[in-house]
Amino acid sequence: MASTVRRPSRVAKLPPRERILDAAEELFQSEGIQRVGVQAIAERAETTKMAIYRHFETKDALVAEWLRIVAADYQAAFDRVEAEYPGRPREQILAMARFIAEGLPAISHRGCPFINSIAELPDRSHPARQVIEKHKALQTRRLVGMCAEAGLPDPAQAAAEITFVLEGAQVSTQNGSIDRAGDRLMRIVAGIVDQHRSDLGASRASTD
Secondary structure (H helix, E strand, O other), X not given: OOOOOOHHHHHOOOOHHHHHHHHHHHHHHHXXXXXXXXXXXXXXXXXXXXXXXXXOOOHHHHHHHHHHHHHHHHHHHHHHHHHHOOOOHHHHHHHHHHHHHHHHHXXXXXXXXXXXXXXXXXXXXXXXXXHHHHHHHHHHHHHHHHHHHOOOOOHHHHHHHHHXXXXXXXXXXXXXXXXXXXXXXXXXXXXXXXXXXXXXXXXHHHHO
């Protein structure tokens, strides 16, 4: 649901439910979840509050569905790199890092939707928080799986280090504290993978 310059003409062609989600994304990203009311979303989507409630029982349900779509885009990136680099887990890990790195410019303007949403939704029972936590847990499992397939001696530790870097790069980009975050991200992730592989080689040599 990326924005385009010709948004009005594009939105006019969308079905009502997608129009609502598109409008919600625009407003939640630019103004925040709490500041945006259902009436504002209705006006942005060129529809009515009643129409929104026909598709989404509550505003919370709308927020959760928006984040579910964002999460699906991230999971699709895992699917793509696995298809592009079959049997090459190191390249898969680096491709995922590249996916994050290439998305950093957008984050510098609008922020990470997950980070922003967590900051606005402190209640962990909120349906949107549950979407985020489920997504993050799945993301971690998939990354651990890649590290295991790469033969790293401690896949969970390697995945944790990579996750710290990926998420740290997003936060640093959002607050403007680090320059060339994408380039630095790629070098650090490659270094983590190669260091863990070196540790494996050293471990094997010591047992010979």
